[in-house]
Amino acid sequence: MEHYIKASEINVPCLPPFPAELTTGTKEMIVKENTKFKNILTFVDKLFEDTNCRLVIFKGVGEATAKCISCVEVFKRNYKGGVLYQWNKIVFTRRTDSWLPMVESLSKILVHVDVPTVYILISKDPFPDDCINESSQDSSSEARFTFDNEAMSNGLGSPQEKPKLLRTLGVNKWNRPLKKNCRIQKQQLLSKDKS
Incomplete structure (x- = not known):
């Protein structure tokens, strides 16, 4: 491709893959690779302050998924x-890249690329029963997993439940070597402790 230069990139528009009765008039937030979280989140927060706004769609294409x-x-x-309700869909959208030759003997190239696209529908209201599937969830439910006949929640719990690490004063060969300043300070502390 060293003898070609990219002339254009055409993205084939894709409608959200959700039922039309849910998405008509719904605002679609297109998240790109360089999108600032703060800008999107403040805009969606303002949207959801309105009681008439019940749904919003987030869309990410390619690297932005x-x-x-x-x-x-x-x-x-x-x-x-x-509580917020979420419905996820992943589809492929078509992008056509046009490459022009820099050498006259070569011909123009059109490259068709299928790009992954994620759509996430966020709703204040539960979805209809006929729309609920394995990719639907709500923010209030806590997933529970079973392991060796014991149930445990998806989280580590409070910090008090975590075991404390035992620190020894002995040399551990797996530790990262101390910096010179730290090494001198540690030697001074050890000499004070011994006396």
């Missing part, structure tokens, strides 16, 4: 207005 998911998780964590 991970950022879109993170943005939704931060929004759900910061939302104080009650």
